[in-house]
Amino acid sequence: MSHDTYGGGVRSWMTTVDHKRIGIMYFVSAIVFFFVGGLEALLIRLQLGSPENTLISADLYNQLFTMHGTTMVFLAVMPLSSAFFNFLIPLQIGARDVAFPRLNAFSFWIFLFGGLFLNSSFLFGGAPDAGWFGYANLTSTQYSPGIRVDYWVLGLQLLGISSIASALNFIVTIINLRAPGMRFMRMPPFTWMTLLTSFLLILAFPAITVGLVMLMFDRTFGTNFFNPAAGGDVLLWQHLFWIFGHPEVYILILPAFGVISEVIPTFSRKTLFGYPFIIYSGVLIAFLGFGVWAHHMFAVGLGPIANSVFSAGTMLIAIPTGVKIFNWIATMWGGRLRMDTPLYFAIGFIAMFIIGGLSGIMHASPPTDLQQTDTYFIVAHFHYVLFGGTVFALFAGMYYWIPKVTGRLLHEGLGKLHFWLMFVSFNLTFFPMHFLGMNGMPRRTFTYLPGLGFDLMNLVSTAGSLLLGASMLVFVWNLVRSFRRGSPAGRNPWNAATLEWSLPSPPPHYNFRTIPEVGGRDPLWRPGGAEVDPEDPTAPEPVMPSPSGWPMLLALGPVIAATGALLSSLLVVFVGVAVVVVSVYGWAFQPLER
Amino acid sequence: MTSHSVDAGASRYEPTTFKVKDKKLGMWIFLASEVMFFTGLIGSYIILRWGAATPWPVPGEVLNVPITAGNTFLLICSSVTMVKAFAAIEDGNQKMLKVWLLATAIIGACFVGVQAYEYTELVHHGFLPSSGLYGSTFFTMTGFHGFHVTVGVLCLLWVAIKAFRGGYTQADHQGVEIIGLYWHFVDLVWIILFTIVYLI
Ligand code: HEM
Ligand SMILES: [Cu+2]
Numbered sequence: 001m002s003h004d005t006y007g008g009g010v011r012s013w014m015t016t017v018d019h020k021r022i023g024i025m026y027f028v029s030a031i032v033f034f035f036v037g038g039l040e041a042l043l044i045r046l047q048l049g050s051p052e053n054t055l056i057s058a059d060l061y062n063q064l065f066t067m068h069g070t071t072m073v074f075l076a077v078m079p080l081s082s083a084f085f086n087f088l089i090p091l092q093i094g095a096r097d098v099a100f101p102r103l104n105a106f107s108f109w110i111f112l113f114g115g116l117f118l119n120s121s122f123l124f125g126g127a128p129d130a131g132w133f134g135y136a137n138l139t140s141t142q143y144s145p146g147i148r149v150d151y152w153v154l155g156l157q158l159l160g161i162s163s164i165a166s167a168l169n170f171i172v173t174i175i176n177l178r179a180p181g182m183r184f185m186r187m188p189p190f191t192w193m194t195l196l197t198s199f200l201l202i203l204a205f206p207a208i209t210v211g212l213v214m215l216m217f218d219r220t221f222g223t224n225f226f227n228p229a230a231g232g233d234v235l236l237w238q239h240l241f242w243i244f245g246h247p248e249v250y251i252l253i254l255p256a257f258g259v260i261s262e263v264i265p266t267f268s269r270k271t272l273f274g275y276p277f278i279i280y281s282g283v284l285i286a287f288l289g290f291g292v293w294a295h296h297m298f299a300v301g302l303g304p305i306a307n308s309v310f311s312a313g314t315m316l317i318a319i320p321t322g323v324k325i326f327n328w329i330a331t332m333w334g335g336r337l338r339m340d341t342p343l344y345f346a347i348g349f350i351a352m353f354i355i356g357g358l359s360g361i362m363h364a365s366p367p368t369d370l371q372q373t374d375t376y377f378i379v380a381h382f383h384y385v386l387f388g389g390t391v392f393a394l395f396a397g398m399y400y401w402i403p404k405v406t407g408r409l410l411h412e413g414l415g416k417l418h419f420w421l422m423f424v425s426f427n428l429t430f431f432p433m434h435f436l437g438m439n440g441m442p443r444r445t446f447t448y449l450p451g452l453g454f455d456l457m458n459l460v461s462t463a464g465s466l467l468l469g470a471s472m473l474v475f476v477w478n479l480v481r482s483f484r485r486g487s488p489a490g491r492n493p494w495n496a497a498t499l500e501w502s503l504p505s506p507p508p509h510y511n512f513r514t515i516p517e518v519g520g521r522d523p524l525w526r527p528g529g530a531e532v533d534p535e536d537p538t539a540p541e542p543v544m545p546s547p548s549g550w551p552m553l554l555a556l557g558p559v560i561a562a563t564g565a566l567l568s569s570l571l572v573v574f575v576g577v578a579v580v581v582v583s584v585y586g587w588a589f590q591p592l593e594r
Numbered sequence: 595m596t597s598h599s600v601d602a603g604a605s606r607y608e609p610t611t612f613k614v615k616d617k618k619l620g621m622w623i624f625l626a627s628e629v630m631f632f633t634g635l636i637g638s639y640i641i642l643r644w645g646a647a648t649p650w651p652v653p654g655e656v657l658n659v660p661i662t663a664g665n666t667f668l669l670i671c672s673s674v675t676m677v678k679a680f681a682a683i684e685d686g687n688q689k690m691l692k693v694w695l696l697a698t699a700i701i702g703a704c705f706v707g708v709q710a711y712e713y714t715e716l717v718h719h720g721f722l723p724s725s726g727l728y729g730s731t732f733f734t735m736t737g738f739h740g741f742h743v744t745v746g747v748l749c750l751l752w753v754a755i756k757a758f759r760g761g762y763t764q765a766d767h768q769g770v771e772i773i774g775l776y777w778h779f780v781d782l783v784w785i786i787l788f789t790i791v792y793l794i
Binding site: 099100164168169171172175176202203204205206207209210211213214217218221222223224225230231232233236240243581584585588 | 614615616619620623624626627628630631633634635638641642645646647648722723724726727729730731733734738748752
């Protein structure tokens with residue numbers, strides 16, 4: 001690996017403000033959390049493998065499904081998307097870094113500390129156990145005494161800071177740092193989806209923050225927001241959570257759409273079919289996504305009018321989503337398909353996502369949903385969209401871009417083995433859950449009686465999940481193997497069209513020596529598309545922002561304060577606040593380039 | 595601007611960057627997020643208050659409206675001084691920049707001080723965050739606003755320090771403009787909060 005790009009000791013990683021290194025740190029942390037969440041899932045499946053199993057207690061089971069959901073959403077999939085944003089966006093738009101490099105480092109550190117904080121709960125009295133959407137008033141001190149739910153409330157707030165800071169950074173980066181000629185409608189689709197995702201984060205996260213703050217005050221200062229005995233409103237929590245929660249599912253899927261819209265054209269040797277339709281339907285999805293949250297609340301009795309409106313809105317979203325799917329298929333249609341691993345995962349994505357979308361349409365209808373809500377049918381739905389959708393797409397992206405990151409190719413044979421194992425075992429694990437749900441098996445129960453017709457499907461599902469776990473080991477092995485003896489990737493192993501492929505792999509720390517000029521979409525496929533040789537040796541080496549320790553220190557402050565809140569120690573909270581104030585001033589008076 | 599931004603003037607393509615500079619754009623986006631945050635708080639208040647089964651205390655029954663009205667006036671004045679600070683540096687007047695910045699910070703600090711006094715008085719009379727929904731919403735909303743003012747004062751102090759070191763010029767004084775945006779936003783939120791919490 002190039003010494004220039006990734007060289008230096010641990011200290012250089014702790015103080016780095018280089019978007020590529022930050023991207024790699026996001027990647028490694030997210031993969032580790034993905035494995036933690038996966039392990040929790042395997043324990044859940046082992047417990048459910050047979051009726052009246054006693055492997056795991058009801059109490060531990062509650063912690064496991066809560067932490068599994070929270071980890072997968074906030075610590076695995078979102079940061080994995082962030083890893084892609086970080087590494088790729090400046091490269092794709094022809095910039096040398098993000099708009100605020102130190103803020104970028106801060107976003108990473110507070111995400112990592114927040115994730116560790118949340119998981120440390122396992123060591124100190126038990127993990128959060130009220131579900132990933134923490135419905136009131138299960139989360140009240142009356143029904144959840146102790147500090148488990150406090151871990152959740154504080155941890156999510158820390159992660160929220162990370163998301164907002166990084167979303168802000170990417171919006172400004174994409175709007176302001178594009179290379180000359182890179183108009184909005186020439187931006188790569190992945191950059192577009194990053195922009196939309198960032199807007200969703202900026203606008204949706206505050207809703208859950210409000211809910212979390214109220215919950216925190218209910219638990220620590222005795223306020224009554226979610227306390228019905230004092231006039232509080234438990235449904236208010238559900239509204240606040242899902243006003244965030246539904247846009248959140250688009251925060252999880254839009255980056256995946258972006259990845260697919262890059263992979264499919266590259267491996268079809270054809271420019272993306274209907275680029276404007278892909279972009280505008282993305283915008284429409286992001287917009288409509290704010291108006292459908294109550295489809296998660298059909299069963300609470302909002303009344304027929306509200307239910308109808310939210311049902312219609314939900315069905316409407318299927319239209320732009322369908323448009324995208326047709327565009328991807330039309331891109332492949334008549335293309336010269338190059339059947340490499342990324343394309344396998346991309347096609348797998350389309351197939352699995354369609355299944356998840358169809359079950360989504362089913363419970364978009366309130367009467368149907370009343371049968372399905374809180375059953376395994378819902379679990380099947382969201383795993384088809386999240387795992388079959390987002391995770392498959394992110395794997396397509398990893399096989400596609402990791403050669404750019406490391407400079408080495410992954411092994412094709414192992415990649416395809418990974419794909420087939422994952423594809424088969426994913427379906428083995430989750431397809432039976434449709435039947436389980438239809439037959440009435442409720443979600444979030446730690447066991448079931450024999451003879452209810454649940455036994456066989458659960459066994460199949462558990463067997464599938466073990467295979468699914470094993471398929472991930474193939475991927476890790478492929479990664480390790482590629483670091484050690486993968487063949488060199490060269491600049492553009494896939495003959496792709498976007499600017500990142502014009503650079504050496506890995507790119508030099510300043511990315512572009514001279515900023516490219518962009519004459520159209522798919523610049524590298526145009527004659528003379530990237531017009532300035534990015535490595536013009538006569539150009540001076542660009543001056544880049546200097547490393548800084550303040551972002552990491554600043555990220556430590558809120559975590560210390562959160563620990564103080566957990567321990568009910570005002571002193572520790574003050575220490576955290578002091579760390580924040582000192583590091584903000586230290587940061588502000590430290591010049592960006594030294 | 596930093597090294598990684600592009601000198602688009604040298605290109606034969608039209609510039610792609612916005613006219614709004616990075617940091618100012620960042621502040622606008624941050625404020626968009628803040629708008630959503632306060633919308634969530636105020637929306638929840640509306641739901642809780644107008645859905646409440648028991649009657650809500652009338653204005654003045656619990657809260658001391660005249661004092662807070664005075665405090666509101668103070669905060670509005672600080673918006674004026676903020677505008678003055680910005681106008682001063684636009685004219686290249688370093689001295690008045692410092693004066694108006696400090697004035698804004700001091701008035702902001704006074705606002706927080708009066709709020710702290712108000713809180714202690716209320717707590718003295720047994721009105722706490724746990725006093726029904728009224729106490730919950732009152733302390734949460736005004737508390738969050740007070741927190742924002744406090745952060746604003748700290749930022750103003752930083753801008754003031756920079757001003758005393760001669761960090762702003764007539765041509766380049768983005769920091770003053772950006773803290774101004776934040777400060778006016780916080781003011782605006784207060785006017786809404788004052789109206790719905792104290793007056794209606
Ligand atoms: C055609 C598009 C989609 C439709 C019509 C749809 C519809 C729905 C509906 C109505 C529910 C509520 C079911 C219930 O709780 O009773 C639901 C749940 C869910 N959906 Fe979707 N959905 C769609 C796409 C997606 C996507 C793209 C994702 C994420 C990538 C997603 C993730 C989820 C999750 C996580 C839940 C469950 C939340 C929970 O209860 O824990 N959905 N979906
Ligand atoms: Cu939804």
